[in-house]
Amino acid sequence: MMMKDFYATLKERRSYYGINKEVNVSDERIREIVEFAVKYTPSAFNSQSARLVVLTGDAHDKLWDITTETLRKVVGDGDFEGTQQKMDSFKAGYGTVLFFEDQTVVQSLQEQFPTYADNFPVWSNQSSGMHQLVVWSGLEAEGLGASLQHYNPLIDDEVKKEWGIPGEWKLIAQMPFGSPTSQPGEKEFKPLEDRVKFYK
Template identity: 45%
Template sequence: MTNPVNQELKQRRSIYALGKNVSQTPAQISETIEEAIRQSPTAFNSQTVRAVITFGENSDRVWDIVEAELKKVTPADRFPATQEKIASFRAGFGTILYFTETQTVHKLEADFPLYAANFANWAEQGLGGAQQAVWTALATENIGASLQHYNPLIDEKIKEAFDIPESWELRAQMPFGSIEAPAGEKEFLPDDVRFKIFE
C-alpha cells in the first residue's frame, strides 16, 4: 500500500548542504511555513507554537549570534570547525526560530491542575509536530532544512535582536534553502525492535 503522506515524509531529510537557489519568494515560503504550523495539532488546541521566519541579513544575524556565543565557550583549537558548521547554516536562504509560548502553558497549568504536570510536555509535543509538518512541507517544495538547538545559549541575544516577547521560549532553529547536496542513506532500527502489533 502506497500512502501519499508517507511518500512525502520520506522526502524530509536533514540537509546540511544548503544554498540560496530557491525558486519560491520569501512570501511564498512564509505562507507554507505558517499554514503548516497553523494546521498542526496542540493539546487543548492551545496553539502554543510560535515562529520567527527570517531571510537574508536577518537570517545571517541568527547565525552571527550563534557563532559569537559559541566562540565564548568553544576551545580555540576547535573553533574553526565550529565556524565551518555555522557557515553551512548561514549559506541557506533563511532560518526559522521556533518558540513555545509559555504564558499559555502556565495558564493551562493553573486552569487544569489535574493535568498541570503534563502541559509543558504536551507543548513540546505540539512543537515537534509543527516542526515535522514544516520540514515536510518545505521538502515537498524541494527546499532542504535541518533542525538545530543552540538554545539556551543564544536565547537572550535572539530576544534582543528580534524583539521577542518575554513569554516566548526559544526551542530550536531551522536553517533552510536549496538542496546543494543530498542527504546520506538513512538507517532504521529493525521493525521488531520499534513496534508491537496486536491483531
C-alpha cells in the same frame, strides 16, 4: 500546490547540511507553509501555544553570526574550526525558522487544570515537534533542504533582544533551510518488528 504525495514527502525529508541561498521558492510560498503549519498542527487542549519566526536575508545571516560568536565564547578560538564550518554551512542557507512555545499559554493551562500541570510543558514540546515536522515536510515538498538545530538556550537572550521577541516565548529549535547543494547519505533503519507491535 505541493508536488509530492504525503508518503514521498515524509520519506524524502532528511537533514540537509549543504544548502545555499539560490532558492526557486517565493517568500510568499514560504509564508504559506509556515502559516499553514501554525494553523493546522494540533496542540494539547487546542492551546495553540506555538510561535514561529521566519528569518531571511540579513536577518538570517545575523542569526548565525550571533550563534557563531556565542559559541566562540563557549568553545574558545583554539578549537573552533569545526564549529565555524558548521555555522558557515547554516548561514549559507536562505533562511531559518525559529520555533518558540509561549509559556504564558502553558502556565495558564497549568492554573486552569492543576491535575495535569506537570504534563503541559511536555505536551507543549510535543506540539512544537509536530510543528517542526510539518514545516520541514512543507519545505521538502517544495524542493528545499533543511535541518533541525538546538543552540538554545545559549542564544535565547540575544535573539529575543535582536528581534523584539517576547520574554515569555521559549526557544525550542532552529531550522536553517535553502536549496540543497549536497545529498544526505543513506539512512539506516532499525528493524520495524522491534519498534512496532500489533494486536487484535
